[in-house]
Amino acid sequence: MNKIIIILFVFVLASCGKKAVKSETEQTGKLINGLLTLTQAQVKSANIASASAEEKQISTLIKLNGKIDVPPQNMVSVSMPLGGYLKSTKLLPGMHVRKGEIIASLEDQQYIQLQQDYLNTKSQLEFAEAEYKRQLELNKNKASSDKVFQQARMEFQTHKVSLSALSERLKLINIQAKNLSESNLSKSVNLYSPIDGFVSKVNVNIGKYVTPADILFELVNPADIHLNLNVFEKDLNQLAIGQKLMAYTNHNPEKKHACEIILISKNLSDERIAEVHCHFENYDKTLLPGMYMNADIELKSHKALTIVDEAIVTSEGKSYVFIAISKLQFQMTEVEIGVSENGFTEIVNRDSIASKQLVTQGAYTLLMALKNTEE
Numbered sequence: 001m002n003k004i005i006i007i008l009f010v011f012v013l014a015s016c017g018k019k020a021v022k023s024e025t026e027q028t029g030k031l032i033n034g035l036l037t038l039t040q041a042q043v044k045s046a047n048i049a050s051a052s053a054e055e056k057q058i059s060t061l062i063k064l065n066g067k068i069d070v071p072p073q074n075m076v077s078v079s080m081p082l083g084g085y086l087k088s089t090k091l092l093p094g095m096h097v098r099k100g101e102i103i104a105s106l107e108d109q110q111y112i113q114l115q116q117d118y119l120n121t122k123s124q125l126e127f128a129e130a131e132y133k134r135q136l137e138l139n140k141n142k143a144s145s146d147k148v149f150q151q152a153r154m155e156f157q158t159h160k161v162s163l164s165a166l167s168e169r170l171k172l173i174n175i176q177a178k179n180l181s182e183s184n185l186s187k188s189v190n191l192y193s194p195i196d197g198f199v200s201k202v203n204v205n206i207g208k209y210v211t212p213a214d215i216l217f218e219l220v221n222p223a224d225i226h227l228n229l230n231v232f233e234k235d236l237n238q239l240a241i242g243q244k245l246m247a248y249t250n251h252n253p254e255k256k257h258a259c260e261i262i263l264i265s266k267n268l269s270d271e272r273i274a275e276v277h278c279h280f281e282n283y284d285k286t287l288l289p290g291m292y293m294n295a296d297i298e299l300k301s302h303k304a305l306t307i308v309d310e311a312i313v314t315s316e317g318k319s320y321v322f323i324a325i326s327k328l329q330f331q332m333t334e335v336e337i338g339v340s341e342n343g344f345t346e347i348v349n350r351d352s353i354a355s356k357q358l359v360t361q362g363a364y365t366l367l368m369a370l371k372n373t374e375e
Contacts, residue, residue: 031373035329036322036366043328046369049361050324053353056306058341060299062238064276066229068291074221075289076194081172083211084108086204087188091217093202094288097193104191104216111173115185118166118177125159132156197221200289220289226277227259229295233272238299239264245278247295249287257284259295304338304346305353311360312337312345313367321347322359322366330359330366 030037038046084106091103135152138144167177173189201218204210227247231239239261246256259278268274278295280287287293312335313320319337322330335353338346347353359366 031370032329035325035331036370036373037329038369040328042369046362046365048324048359048366050357051308051360052355052357053305053307053347053350054344055303056344057301058304058306058339058344058346059301060238060339061341062231062235062297062299064229064231064295064297066227066276066293066295068225068287068289068293069228069277070220070222070225070289074195074197074224075200076197076219076221077215078103078191078194078217078219079212079215080106080191080210081212082108082110082114082169083209083214084111084189085209086206086216088206089202089204089217091199091202093199095199097195097197097199097219099193099196101193102190103193105188106191106210107188109187111175111189112185112187114166114169114173115175115180118163118170118180119182121159121163121166125156125163128152128156128159191216193219195219195221196223198285222283222285225283225287225289226262226279227293227295229276229278230273231264231276233268233274236264236274239276239297243297245295245297247278247280247293249291249293253294257287257293258282305350306344306346307353307358308360309340309343309345311358311363313363315367320367321353322363323353324357324359332367332370 085108087105087107089104091097097103132152132155135144135149139146139149170177170180174192175186175189197220199217200220202216203214203218204216210216241261241264243261245259245261247259248254248256258281260281261276262279263277265275265277307321311321313322319335320332321335323333325331333352336348338348340346
């Protein structure tokens with residue numbers, strides 16, 4: 001009796017094992033004559049769909065990166081040629097300024113001294129000029145010696161040069177010498193914006209003493225702001241001046257900015273990279289100098305045999321598609337892919353898939369099933 005029970009128990013275990021193996025096989029599919037074979041239920045569960053490859057006009061797309069740049073003539077570093085203490089400023093980074101607008105006020109005792117020196121020299125010049133004219137008349141009549149006349153002329157010329165030099169120094173601190181008098185001396189001077197643009201940097205604070213070498217503010221004129229892209233040597237011959245492209249930032253890739261190539265550098269770096277300069281067709285003020293951007297350049301289109309991107313799977317660094325031999329049988333075939341555009345990818349070795357039904361939906365599920373059967 002015990003022997004019969006043991007035999008029945010072994011039989012039940014064997015039956016359960018066969019059912020488990022069968023269940024697993026039905027789940028993963030079978031590999032028959034090199035073809036992945038599924039059941040009707042598996043095909044329905046995987047939601048598999050198929051279609052033929054299509055002939056499409058597809059463009060070669062070059063993806064580049066770079067950053068927003070401004071030419072030197074459009075960037076201005078504002079400093080105070082004679083130094084001084086910053087009295088006031090309202091500038092903040094990103095603020096717009098107009099040409100000739102007061103952007104800061106500074107004060108220092110040397111400003112007063114410079115104005116005083118100018119007025120003193122001006123008075124001395126008037127006296128020296130009068131003396132020179134008097135000595136000129138006397139010398140004509142031989143009433144004074146040539147030495148005295150030459151001395152008067154020298155002093156007149158010396159004061160004239162000194163006054164001109166002081167006038168130019170006053171211009172450096174934006175004081176018009178012709179409007180200066182003993183009643184309007186000032187210890188403060190104003191700084192004016194030399195361009196229309198916006199503030200990119202503010203390097204000072206109220207009360208700080210600045211030297212002539214210190215840069216107080218950096219201003220940018222966005223009129224000529226452009227995109228500087230890095231292009232590998234192998235792609236240079238595909239680009240041309242006037243070519244259009246679309247640029248976008250990493251944090252907002254959906255927002256495209258139309259640009260046009262205006263200059264292609266002829267110099268290559270050690271990494272065999274050249275710079276390509278592009279103008280924005282409509283400059284967006286949110287784009288600031290130094291900001292990194294990506295760009296897509298669409299080259300001439302060509303006719304190609306294409307399949308939807310979902311039909312292509314990758315395994316061990318190679319690309320494959322599944323050919324639908326029948327509704328239940330599928331063959332994995334290696335393909336060489338080319339350009340991708342708008343959800344479609346070019347198949348370079350077109351003869352391997354031409355006029356065949358390809359799995360366009362559920363290809364990844366078939367790949368996993370094939371791997372399970374191989375294991």
